[in-house]
Amino acid sequence: xxxxxxxxxxxxxxxxxxxxxxxEQNLNHDAMYWYRQDPGQGLRLIYYSQIVNDFQKGDIAEGxxxxxxxxxxxxxxxxxxxKNPTAFYLCASRKGQGTEKLFFGSGTQLSVL
Amino acid sequence: xxSVTQLDSQVPVFExxxxxxxxxxxxxxxxxxxxxxxYPNQGLQLLLKxxxxxxxxxxxxxxxxxxxxxxxxxxxxxPSVHISDTxxxxxxxxxxxxxxxxxxxxxxxxxVIA
Numbered sequence: 001x002x003x004x005x006x007x008x009x010x011x012x013x014x015x016x017x018x019x020x021x022x023x024e025q026n027l028n029h030d031a032m033y034w035y036r037q038d039p040g041q042g043l044r045l046i047y048y049s050q051i052v053n054d055f056q057k058g059d060i061a062e063g064x065x066x067x068x069x070x071x072x073x074x075x076x077x078x079x080x081x082x083k084n085p086t087a088f089y090l091c092a093s094r095k096g097q098g099t100e101k102l103f104f105g106s107g108t109q110l111s112v113l
Numbered sequence: 114x115x116s117v118t119q120l121d122s123q124v125p126v127f128e129x130x131x132x133x134x135x136x137x138x139x140x141x142x143x144x145x146x147x148x149x150x151x152y153p154n155q156g157l158q159l160l161l162k163x164x165x166x167x168x169x170x171x172x173x174x175x176x177x178x179x180x181x182x183x184x185x186x187x188x189x190x191x192p193s194v195h196i197s198d199t200x201x202x203x204x205x206x207x208x209x210x211x212x213x214x215x216x217x218x219x220x221x222x223x224x225v226i227a
Contacts, residue, residue: 004156033214040122042203042219043157050212058214090156096212099145099164104156 002027006091006105012113013078013085021076021108023091029103030096032074036060037088037107046089049074050096078110086111115140115206117218125224126194134189134221136204146187147205147215148178157203163187164209174198199225 004025013019023032031050035043045058049068063082068074074093078085088109092102120135138144145164149157161172168180178189187204204218 031212035217040219042119043217045214045216048214092156099162099209101147101159101162102149102157102215104158106156107154109154 004091004093004103004105006089006108008108009106011108011110013110014113016080018077018079019085019110021078021089021091021110023074023076023105024072025074025093025103026072027093027103028071029093030071031094032068033092033094033102034058034064034066034074034076035090035092037090043090046076115144115208115216117204117206117216119202119204119218119221121221122219123222123224125226127226128196129193131192132190132194132198132223134202134204134223136187136189136218138185138187138204138206140185140206140208143209144206145209146178146180147207148172148176148187148189149203149205149217150174151201151203151220153200160189160202194223194225196225196227198223 007022033048034046047066049055065077090107091105094102116139118137126132147162148160151157161170163170163180171177176191201220203220205215207215
């Protein structure tokens with residue numbers, strides 16, 4: 001079945017550590033997105049990519065980095081510069097047009113030790 | 114830029130009662146509108162979307178929404194809720210030209226009480 005897979009489901013970060021969240025899709029979608037979800041805050045856009053080897057900052061990109069070396073993969077690195085990383089992270093993908101729905105992964109819960 | 118306001122952060126309702134979840138948007142250009150649902154510890158699923166045409170849109174699980182351009186609203190309704198409808202609901206907007214990301218509201222937590 002086609003879908004979008006995030007791993008791990010739960011992740012713990014120590015102070016000063018960088019961690020990477022995986023997002024893989026086999027839907028042949030061009031666009032991929034990373035959202036951060038905090039209680040009562042809704043979904044806030046971190047980074048997005050519309051084609052391979054290109055990505056744009058979203059509303060809260062500071063302390064995060066991404067790469068898009070392959071169409072299927074869009075990993076997110078939470079760097080030590082992100083001082084409040086505890087949140088639920090959601091990856092999504094979509095065919096190119098805005099009318100198409102987003103497909104979401106099941107999320108990664110990141111916590112700080 | 115587009116923005117979305119979900120007017121209620123939490124909505125408790127008894128089982129089999131009707132419910133309305135309110136959503137207002139702001140945009141200087143024409144937009145497409147979406148409602149997504151999120152069950153605990155999961156990603157979001159599309160309930161319905163408005164692109165053009167009839168202002169009453171029907172979605173999955175018996176939900177429907179009405180686009181009101183003059184009031185810039187896109188409220189979600191269901192005539193009779195079930196326990197299984199307990200979830201968080203997000204309204205989202207995107208401009209109808211270009212290829213920009215969705216902008217989400219802060220969500221409304223619907224709690225259905227037996």
